[in-house]
Amino acid sequence: MKALIGLEDGTVLTARSFSGSGEAMGELVFNTSMTGYQELLTDPSGAGQLVTMTYPLIGNSGVNPEDMESAGIHPRALLVREYQRWPSNYRATESLADFLQRSGVLGVEGVDTRLLTRKIRTAGTMKALISTEDMDPDSVVRRARAWSGLDERDLVKQVSCVTRYRWQDDVPLPADHFAEGAGYKVVVYDYGVKYAQLRLLARKGCRVLVVPADTPAEEVLALQPDGVFLSSGPGNPAAVHNVVGNVKKLLGQVPIFGICLGHLLLGLAYGCRTYKLKAGHRGSNHPVKNLLTGRVEITSQSHGFCIDTASVPASVEATHTNLNDNSLEGMRHRELPAFSVQYHPEFASGPHDAEYLFDRFIQLMEQAS
Incomplete structure (x- = not known):
């Protein structure tokens, strides 16, 4: 046809x-x-x-x-x-x-x-x-x-879950009994989460509860989580409503790990600015340099926006950079237990070079417990 x-x-x-x-x-x-x-x-x-x-x-x-x-x-x-x-x-x-x-x-x-x-x-x-x-x-x-385009649209509300659920045995289950069992309790903000992110958290021994993107920080803290995960998702972070304020309230209260859109929203909570990349980064072969170790990682990426490096405050340290265009690919707070990356370390579908980031999240929760 x-x-x-x-x-x-x-x-x-x-x-x-x-x-x-x-x-x-x-x-x-x-x-x-x-x-x-x-x-x-x-x-x-x-x-x-x-x-x-x-x-x-x-x-x-x-x-x-x-x-x-x-x-x-x-x-x-x-x-x-x-x-x-x-x-x-x-x-x-x-x-x-x-x-x-x-x-x-x-x-x-x-x-x-x-x-x-x-x-x-x-x-x-x-x-x-x-x-x-x-x-x-x-x-x-x-x-x-x-056509009006996507830049001004809050795409997160189109893809986020409506009600909270537990991720266990590779399937979503009712949210009951989240507090029961062994392993660290991780609340996942669903901005457009990939199942691979949930699978990896569960494989690391975490109890995983997924909540809608606009869940108030007070409700999350009332669950007494050991850590909060900010998931990946679509669109312009500046167009997402009722999210950044909650991330600000969580900073310093609980270890935070953000990926892709979660990284951008964490950046906005720090006070950073974001901008749209010309062509975006989409593929499974993007080289990223780890500034802390000097090693180069091959990464999977799917984003059209990025954090302006010049806007990163002194309280935040850049940890990763893209070797193709020098855009910011990762950062961590110097004092608070919070870090994030722009790429996808859950490697579905992509390389396994960055799985260690999930282990780092586990270590932050161990130190905070």
């Missing part, structure tokens, strides 16, 4: 839908991962995006329930050079096309992904419309330009 892709800069490309008819309006981005398309599709950090895969062949491993990173798909469309219709993997339970179609998400192939990637690298992320219904090139461009 023929599809048109209209970009706000006036570019129009033709493609073929492999997931049925429909339209998708969103922010056009690219991801450099060679594997893990199911993980990135189910990562809430991709909410509202049209994801272009730079790796040319997508779909060969199919889809399976074990590799889900949330309950569903969050990007509005997936753009690939070539879709593989016949997956060959013993774990696959359905094809990527069936997965997308079942979720009402567009998948298009036959796209010049190199062209799109170079455009985004040069001009930055941009608004775009993909349609199998509107075949007028001028119309798809005009509609893309008229």
Whole structure:
């Protein structure tokens, strides 16, 4: 089925839908991962995006329930050079096309992904419309330009849980009995949490309770947690409502570990400024230098915003930096038990280089107990 892709800069490309008819309006981005398309599709950090895969062949491993990173798909469309219709993997339970179609998400192939990637690298992320219904090139461009975009939207409220739940045995369970059992009690603020983050906390022996993003700090402290985890999530941190004030109240009261959006929100609580990256960092092969050890880590990343290094207060120390563009990738408070990273140390899907950060969180809770 023929599809048109209209970009706000006036570019129009033709493609073929492999997931049925429909339209998708969103922010056009690219991801450099060679594997893990199911993980990135189910990562809430991709909410509202049209994801272009730079790796040319997508779909060969199919889809399976074990590799889900949330309950569903969050990007509005997936753009690939070539879709593989016949997956060959013993774990696959359905094809990527069936997965997308079942979720009402567009998948298009036959796209010049190199062209799109170079455009985004040069001009930055941009608004775009993909349609199998509107075949007028001028119309798809005009509609893309008229769209309001994502920067001013609070995307966290779209992906956060509504009620608290316990994470145990790799499944969400009712929140009862959180206080019972062995291991440190960790409250996870769900800004768009990935299941891999919950799995790793549980694997480290923690009792994990996930709460909605706007849960008051007083309610969290009343649970007497040993630590608070600020999860990853989508969008502009400055557009997220009723969150930063709670993080401020938690500082100094309990050890805090933040990832991705959680890192940005912790930065805002410190008094830092954030800004939008030109093309964003999305992929599983981004080199990051640990400034404390001098070691280089290969990291998985999925973010479009970053903390302005010049705005970091003297009470906070930079711990990691991106070797591609020198953007801030990690920081820790010099006096309070709080630290965070911009990338994804839970490695789903990505390398294992940064798993030690979860051990550091455990150590902070040990020292505070």
